[in-house]
Structures are given as C-alpha cells and as structure tokens.
Amino acid sequence: MSLTAPAPTLTDKLVAARDAATVLATATTAVKDAALVAIAAGVRAATDDIVRANHDDLVAGEDGGLSSGLLDRLRLDSARIDALAAAVEHVVGLTDPVGQNVRGSVLPNGLQLTQVRVPFGVVGAIYEARPNVTVDIASLALKSGNAVVLRGGSAAQRTNAVLVSTIQDAVASVGLPRELVQTIDEFGRAGATELMRARGLVDVLIPRGSASLIQTVVTESQVPVIETGAGVVHVFLDESAPEDRAVDIVLNSKVQRPSVCNALETLLVHERSAERLLPVLADRLRASGVTLRGDDATRAIVPGVLRATDADWATESMDLDLSIRVVPDVDAAMAHIATWSTHHTESIVTNDVDTAERFLAGVDSAVVMVNASTRFTDGGEFGFGAEVGISTQKLHARGPMGLPELTSTKWIVRGQGQIRG
Numbered sequence: 001m002s003l004t005a006p007a008p009t010l011t012d013k014l015v016a017a018r019d020a021a022t023v024l025a026t027a028t029t030a031v032k033d034a035a036l037v038a039i040a041a042g043v044r045a046a047t048d049d050i051v052r053a054n055h056d057d058l059v060a061g062e063d064g065g066l067s068s069g070l071l072d073r074l075r076l077d078s079a080r081i082d083a084l085a086a087a088v089e090h091v092v093g094l095t096d097p098v099g100q101n102v103r104g105s106v107l108p109n110g111l112q113l114t115q116v117r118v119p120f121g122v123v124g125a126i127y128e129a130r131p132n133v134t135v136d137i138a139s140l141a142l143k144s145g146n147a148v149v150l151r152g153g154s155a156a157q158r159t160n161a162v163l164v165s166t167i168q169d170a171v172a173s174v175g176l177p178r179e180l181v182q183t184i185d186e187f188g189r190a191g192a193t194e195l196m197r198a199r200g201l202v203d204v205l206i207p208r209g210s211a212s213l214i215q216t217v218v219t220e221s222q223v224p225v226i227e228t229g230a231g232v233v234h235v236f237l238d239e240s241a242p243e244d245r246a247v248d249i250v251l252n253s254k255v256q257r258p259s260v261c262n263a264l265e266t267l268l269v270h271e272r273s274a275e276r277l278l279p280v281l282a283d284r285l286r287a288s289g290v291t292l293r294g295d296d297a298t299r300a301i302v303p304g305v306l307r308a309t310d311a312d313w314a315t316e317s318m319d320l321d322l323s324i325r326v327v328p329d330v331d332a333a334m335a336h337i338a339t340w341s342t343h344h345t346e347s348i349v350t351n352d353v354d355t356a357e358r359f360l361a362g363v364d365s366a367v368v369m370v371n372a373s374t375r376f377t378d379g380g381e382f383g384f385g386a387e388v389g390i391s392t393q394k395l396h397a398r399g400p401m402g403l404p405e406l407t408s409t410k411w412i413v414r415g416q417g418q419i420r421g
Contacts, residue, residue, distance in 0.1 A: 010194050013182050014122070014149060014201040020177035021121045021147035029096040031174060032143055038170035039139060040088040046166045047081050053158040054131065061155050066129065069259035069318030074129040074156055084132055088139045090385035097404045098145045112414040117407040119145030120203040124195050125388075126217055127208040128153035134163045136379075136386035137206070138181045142171070144406035147180045149202065151192045153209075157185045196221040208389045211316065211342075226401070229366075229392030230316045231261030231344040233374050236268040236333040236359070237277055238350035245371060246277055246349045247284055252373040253347070255288045259318045261390060262345050262377040266313060266323045268333045271297070274326045278302050290320045297326035313340040330355050334362045341365060343392045345377040366392050366399040 043050070054076045061071055097117045104114035123146045127133045134152055141148035152160040160183055168178040184191040195202065199222045207217035211230035218225050235253055237246050253264035269278060274297065282292060282302040293308040305324070312323040327333045337346055347369035348359040356370045367377045377400060379387020384402030391397045397405035
C-alpha cells in the first residue's frame with residue numbers, strides 16, 4: 001500500500017524558499033534571464049488557462065460584492081496577459097543589480113573597501129485581487145536574486161494558482177528550484193498571519209492593497225516591512241494653468257484607469273483660475289461618468305456638485321469619484337496636501353517656474369510632478385519593466401520599486417594581513 005506524502009506546511013514552504021534563495025544567490029545573470037524568458041513564454045502559452053481561471057474569480061468576486069475598482073484590478077484578459085509577459089521580457093534587458101558596486105575606498109592602511117548590492121533572500125508579499133502582482137513581483141525578485149512567497153488573497157486564488165504553476169514550470173526548465181516562487185494562498189488568512197511572524201525565514205515583507213490591509217501588515221508584522229501606500233492623490237491647478245493642459249491632465253489622471261493607486265482623488269484649484277477652469281472641467285468629467293464632490297466655493301461655481309466632507313478628502317475611492325477644493329494660493333494647496341495626502345503622488349499644473357519649484361520643494365510625497373498626469377507614477381512607465389509596489393515610506397526605498405529596491409548591501413574588505421593597532 002502506497003502512502004501519500006503529507007502536504008507541506010507553511011513553514012516547510014518558507015524553509016524551501018530559504019534554501020532556493022541560497023541557490024539563486026550564486027546564479028549567473030544569464031541563467032536568471034533565461035528563467036525570465038521562459039516565464040514570459042509560459043505566461044503567453046497559458047493565456048487560455050489563465051483567462052478561464054480569472055473568469056471564475058471574477059464571477060465569485062461579483063457574487064461576493066467586490067467593488068468595481070477591485071474587479072477591474074482582478075480582471076485579466078488576453079491583452080493584459082500579453083502586457084504582463086512583455087513586462088517580464090523588459091526586465092530581461094535591465095541591468096542585474098546583484099554585485100553592483102555602490103561605493104568604495106582604500107584606507108590609509110591599504111584595506112580595500114567595497115559596498116556591493118546583494119539580494120534580500122526571501123521576499124514575502126501580501127496583496128489582494130491583483131494577479132498582475134504575482135508576475136511582476138516574481139520576475140523582479142528572480143532578477144534581483146530573491147525567492148518570493150506570495151499571499152495573493154482569496155479573490156484571485158484561482159488565477160494566482162495558474163500563474164504560480166506556470167512560473168514554477170518555467171523556472172524549473174532552466175535548472176533553478178521551483179521553490180523560488182511559491183504561493184501560500186491555501187493557508188488562508190492564518191497563512192498571512194504566519195507569514196507576518198516568520199522573522200528569520202522571511203527577510204522583508206511587502207503589502208499591496210487597501211489602506212486597511214497595508215496598515216494591518218505594518219502594525220502586526222514581526223518581519224521588516226516596506227510600506228506601500230494607498231493613493232489619495234492630488235492635482236493642483238495654479239493661477240497660470242492653461243485650460244487645455246489642465247483638462248488633459250485632470251481627465252487622464254482621473255479617468256484613464258480610476259481603480260489604481262496613482263489615479264487622481266482630489267483636485268485643488270487656485271481661486272483665480274476656478275471660474276475659468278472648473279465649468280469646463282466639470283462638463284468633461286461628468287461626460288466621462290465622474291461624480292463630483294466639492295467645497296462651498298466649488299459648488300457656487302458648478303451647480304449640482306455634491307458637498308464634500310473631511311471623509312472625502314481622506315478617501316481613496318478607486319472609482320469615478322472626485323473631490324474638488326478651491327484654495328487661495330499654492331501654500332494653501334500644499335497645506336491641504338500635507339493634511340490629507342497619503343504621500344503617494346501630487347502634481348501641479350502651472351506656467352510659473354517659481355511656483356512649480358516651490359511646489360516640488362514643499363510637497364513631501366514619494367513622487368511630485370509638474371505638468372504631468374499622476375498616472376505616470378508606475379514602475380513600467382519609469383522604465384523598471386515592472387514594479388514591486390510604490391513605497392510611500394522614507395527608509396530604504398521610496399516611490400516605484402524596481403530591481404535595486406529589492407536588494408540590500410554588504411561590505412567587502414580585502415586586505416594583505418593588516419591588523420588593528
């Protein structure tokens with residue numbers, strides 16, 4: 001009688017990830033790139049299977065009451081799958097950060113010091129309804145020499161299972177351990193809790209999702225966390241903002257894909273440009289299905305705008321809702337941002353160079369823009385191929401995180417027998 005081996009525990013998976021990371025740490029760039037090429041090909045070949053699994057997740061999500069924003073993030077069609085594969089191929093062409101010299105010197109006693117980039121080891125990720133993250137983080141982790149353990153949540157569990165299996169097959173096809181990429185979705189919420197307590201097995205944890213999910217991980221994790229933030233994103237239209245540019249940037253920032261973290265949530269308008277810009281903007285936004293909420297000054301200029309509350313200034317809607325406030329000057333705009341922003345992305349539309357520079361220097365967010373759509377805050381748009389997330393903290397990494405942000409450093413010391421006196 002044959003006995004079936006027991007299913008691996010979560011600890012078994014983490015230990016296997018640690019062992020696999022040791023193997024990957026010494027792999028050549030050529031081997032890592034071959035794995036990425038195989039992943040891109042595998043994802044494309046599995047398109048039909050991924051779409052079928054994703055359809056089942058979407059149906060379950062609709063039945064379970066997922067918001068339209070989360071459903072949009074959950075959805076994978078053939079075009080989005082091809083874009084995921086293309087992003088992996090882009091990572092192949094990026095410089096391998098492992099072993100890069102950060103700085104160095106030769107001491108008076110002849111010791112040669114070099115600070116070099118090294119992988120973290122095992123990266124954990126907790127996210128929800130975002131199957132694209134499965135591919136993005138896996139590809140960036142592999143290129144930067146890390147194993148990755150993924151908790152993708154119940155909403156995308158079927159999709160993630162197909163994606164992880166496809167990635168594991170691709171990794172194994174070039175002789176690397178399958179355990180470099182693993183999912184722990186089968187362990188449910190208890191698995192997420194255990195992952196947060198796996199200090200010593202997991203080197204760093206990255207949460208992506210709602211503000212409540214991120215806050216839970218930040219406050220409860222015993223593993224070091226790189227905090228990615230919710231996006232209460234602002235655009236400020238200065239007194240000199242040209243109408244055509246203001247309309248284009250505001251519409252793109254809000255409407256192009258409202259469910260993502262770099263989408264506009266609050267529009268601030270200089271009081272001297274409000275009567276010129278707000279009626280035109282309101283017409284264009286409403287034509288795109290946007291619900292407008294505003295302060296008293298906004299409602300006086302644009303009839304039918306709902307009254308905005310403090311809760312609106314603090315909310316990442318991930319939908320076609322926009323809050324509008326009229327402010328007396330750039331200082332008031334920056335004060336509003338300082339009070340309500342999640343320090344993700346803010347943009348100013350202006351023709352005044354001095355005002356632009358003041359805004360850039362005075363706003364404390366991960367990305368601050370002049371005359372550009374907030375939708376450009378993205379690892380792919382920044383040339384990273386993909387992104388692990390957008391960090392809103394100030395330690396280690398800030399803004400879109402690519403390959404270098406998935407490394408730490410160590411010091412190499414070369415001597416010829418020196419001893420300290």
